[in-house]
Amino acid sequence: MRVIYDTIRHVIEMKTKQSLYGTLLFLISLFGLPSSLSAAGAFSYFIPKGTGNTDSRAWTVVGSERDHIIQAEETLLDIARSFDLGFWELKILYGELDAWIPPEGLKLNIPTTWVLPKTQHEGIVINVPEMRLYLFIKSIQMVKTYPVGIGVLDGQTPFGTFFITRKLENPTWHIPSGLREQYGGMAVIPPGPDNPLGTHWISLSREGYGIHGTDFPWGVGRLVSHGCIRLYPEDIQNLYPLVSIGMPVEIIYEPIKFGFKGKRIFVEAHQDIYHQIPDLLHYGFNQLEEKRLKERANLQIFTIALVEQKGMPIDITKDE
Helix, strand or coil: CHHHHHHHHHHHHHCCCCCHHHHHHHHHHHHCCCCCCCCCCEEECECCCCCCCCCCCCECEEECCEEEECCCCCCHHHHHHHCCCCHHHHHCCCCCCCCCCCCCCCEEEECCEEECCCCCCCEEEEEHHHCEEEEEEHHHCEEEEEECEEECHHHCCCCEEEEEEEEEECCCEECCHHHHHHHCCCCEECCCCCCCCCCEEEEECCCCCEEECCCCHHHCCCEEECCCEECCHHHHHHHHHHCCCCCEEEEECCCEEEEEECCEEEEEECCCCCCCCCCHHHHHHHHHHHCCCHHHECHHHHHHHHHHCCCCCEECECCC
């Protein structure tokens, strides 16, 4: 609570020239309403300097794990959405469960912790292999994160650094000619519940691509789009007021991430969903070497994490 209090005070000081109403809307968007499980909160972080990452203040693993007891008639998709996770984030951990009829009363560990991707930590960062978006609020050293749906193998989400060019509420979708056959020959879908763009659209400087909502929430956390980035309806509404024209958007491909809590080392390994890396194990060990972490890591635990690719931060610190 102290962190939230200090952050609110700092934000208010920065926004004194704006209306109080606008400031309150910003804070609600930043932290989410207390009663909401699905709206992503904001997390503090500290990026260490130098090679080897021995700074004890380093804090690049955010969030905290939670438990959940499966209720009657709940599906894994319901549970994932209620904790602001994509479907795959739960399915990769509980692949043996029936996604539609999981056993009532079973206790699940909910993977609501994440290693921050290696970036400039500014604006929006989308890490394709983990199907997750990060919004870095650099001025107050906080980050928000949301699950996303991304492009299918034949229509991959592009990598690179872009920027936001336009924002639209209740957008009209002008269907690309190559997709019109799938929509019965329609050229345009007006705003409304059947619009695949959902309620909000954020254009990127790469023509034809954007970040938007969806009329099919169960596609979040899957390869489902033709290259755009889809968010849950509640998440796009949360993100939309926090972004601005000109904000950088970096789309990266980082299946293996290294993070720190103090002097503890963590790795988070994801599947190579776009088949970009011939040997993920070899790639992971190369990364460990380049970051000068090999002498401080438990190589057995590290190897298991790379093989299992569970998408969760795993403590690989070698204890003396």
